Amino acid sequence: MRSSSLSSLAAKFCKAARLQPLPSVASVRCLSSKAKAKGKGKEKDKDEEDASPAAAQKKSAKKSHWSQLVFYKVSSKLAAVLNPPEEGLTRPEAVERMWDYIKTNNLQVKDEIVCDEALKKAFGQARVQRTEILKFLDVNLTRLKP
Numbered sequence: 001m002r003s004s005s006l007s008s009l010a011a012k013f014c015k016a017a018r019l020q021p022l023p024s025v026a027s028v029r030c031l032s033s034k035a036k037a038k039g040k041g042k043e044k045d046k047d048e049e050d051a052s053p054a055a056a057q058k059k060s061a062k063k064s065h066w067s068q069l070v071f072y073k074v075s076s077k078l079a080a081v082l083n084p085p086e087e088g089l090t091r092p093e094a095v096e097r098m099w100d101y102i103k104t105n106n107l108q109v110k111d112e113i114v115c116d117e118a119l120k121k122a123f124g125q126a127r128v129q130r131t132e133i134l135k136f137l138d139v140n141l142t143r144l145k146p
Contacts (some may be wrong), residue, residue, distance in 0.1 A: 072141040078122040088144050098137060 082089065082092035082097045089097070101107075107114050113128045120126060123136045 017041075071117040071144045073144050075122070075140040075142070078137075080118045081122060091141065094141060095135060096132070098133060 058137055071089070072094065073088050074082050074084040074094065081101050082094060084094075102113055105116060107116060107119070108130070111130045113119070113130060115123055115126055115128060115134065119128075123139055128136060
């Protein structure tokens with residue numbers, strides 16, 4: 001009798017708090033099988049959409065981040081390090097090339113970058129903090145007009 005009174009008390013509490021009581025194990029299995037069935041239907045719809053030519057065009061025309069669309073001219077001081085192409089570099093490409101240069105020449109010591117001759121010309125310092133690389137990089141990049 002006590003267990004039924006506790007469950008009725010719990011049911012009253014859930015109603016008062018507007019909470020739903022916990023489902024039984026059988027209903028959880030039922031819910032999961034329904035969810036699986038729903039998921040399978042969605043996969044079929046996606047496959048049908050992908051077959052259409054419009055969907056193929058949407059996939060090929062992914063939006064790129066604005067920073068990948070803006071090109072920068074690299075200063076002559078930093079050009080020796082980054083080796084930029086004629087049309088310039090995007091900022092993410094410049095950052096990537098900078099870190100590639102630092103890693104290939106083993107210039108990073110903990111949080112500091114020990115500058116070699118090429119970096120000393122560009123940055124004007126013998127040592128640069130890792131967090132300051134972007135600041136020094138921005139000084140050496142000039143935005144190109146579209």
